[in-house]
Amino acid sequence: MANSHTLGSFTVSLSDSEASFAEGVIELLENENYDISGDAPADIDLSTWEFAQQLAEQLGDEYEDHEVRFSCEAKEDAKTHYILLSHSNCESINFDGAVIFTQMLLERFNIDKPVMAECAFTCEKARPGEFGGGAAFITKSGIKWHGTAVWLRDALNDYEQEKSGKPKQITLTEHAQLDVTLFDEESEVNSIKAQITYSPVAGIAISVDGYTDTTNTEGGEVIIADYFGGNFDVRVYGDNTIAEPTHHITFEEAKIRK
Structure with a gap:
């Protein structure tokens, strides 16, 4: 049986403390010693716990068995600190979840700079309909989504409308x-x-x-x-x-x- 995968990676520029916070949220959600639906333990920062709870709620059924299905790594180079969100250590990235997490971070830290994210759909076999890609334009106020499947559907609708002569x-x-x-x-x-x-x-x-x-x-x-x-x-x-x-x-x- 052939498996389909979603692959992707993108970065979010953050300060050192913001990047550490983001990485800590994902580590908390993936820690099997904690039940994120309960009250915050005494050894966990309350703001980190509450943010993790909100993210888990947003992820819904995509978050189970302490897996968010995307990796979050705090990194830095000569000029800036940032996080790398990717499919690393995952067979397939939860792209929607990674994008939602990013939007929550931009809103929390009042970051005006938008983030552009892309992903690729692939399959182990040459199965039609299993290939394509998606993209998200993320700001602190919202998310705009786009995908190759939607583009093809709109192009087909345009073609059929033009042939029909209808508005x-x-x-x-x-x-x-x-x-x-x-x-x-x-x-x-x-x-x-x-x-x-x-x-x-x-x-x-x-x-x-x-x-x-x-x-x-x-x-x-x-x-x-x-x-x-x-x-x-x-x-x-x-x-x-x-x-x-x-x-x-x-x-x-x-x-x-x-």
């Missing part, structure tokens, strides 16, 4: 900016350029050609209706009034192309 669905992440061309075959104007942006504070905004969401001297105003049910409703008024729109596009009717 393309676009997912905007925080602070994303997307340049598109809107096609409305029922309108006298066959296509217009648009830029879509999103932020958790301002919400979704669209700017179309020379028009914006405020009055401009070139004779145009764009009114953006609410974003509802996954659809946009864009009305362009060419005379700076709200009489009749010169251009009306809904994403249900319009084809959206990157």
Whole structure:
């Protein structure tokens, strides 16, 4: 029977004391003399114990028999201290767990510098579907995940949507900016350029050609209706009034192309 493995390694820059803390947390979780679900023993630093408890809770079923399934080694070179997280001493790294652990450390020590981590999926036999990779962009405020399987699935969806002629669905992440061309075959104007942006504070905004969401001297105003049910409703008024729109596009009717 062929075994599949996840391999990976990445570093996290920390101070000497922070790196020692991180290494101590993993050593504690893997120490069979301690039950991390109980109260902290007298010989263990309380903050280390509580952090280890939180990590064990985050790992869930991936943490059993005192194994976190990733190694954490405190290291240093001529310029900095850091930890190396890897599959060392493990047949397969718990990549998700290592990434979650990293995010918890960045948050605990209020570290602004992001960490980029990658892993590789491999198999002992040439079995289709068992190869690929994953990546995580880690900050103190969260994690962004990506994988080759997801990329291939999205590429297939794009291909099938293009062949079907149906509107393309676009997912905007925080602070994303997307340049598109809107096609409305029922309108006298066959296509217009648009830029879509999103932020958790301002919400979704669209700017179309020379028009914006405020009055401009070139004779145009764009009114953006609410974003509802996954659809946009864009009305362009060419005379700076709200009489009749010169251009009306809904994403249900319009084809959206990157």
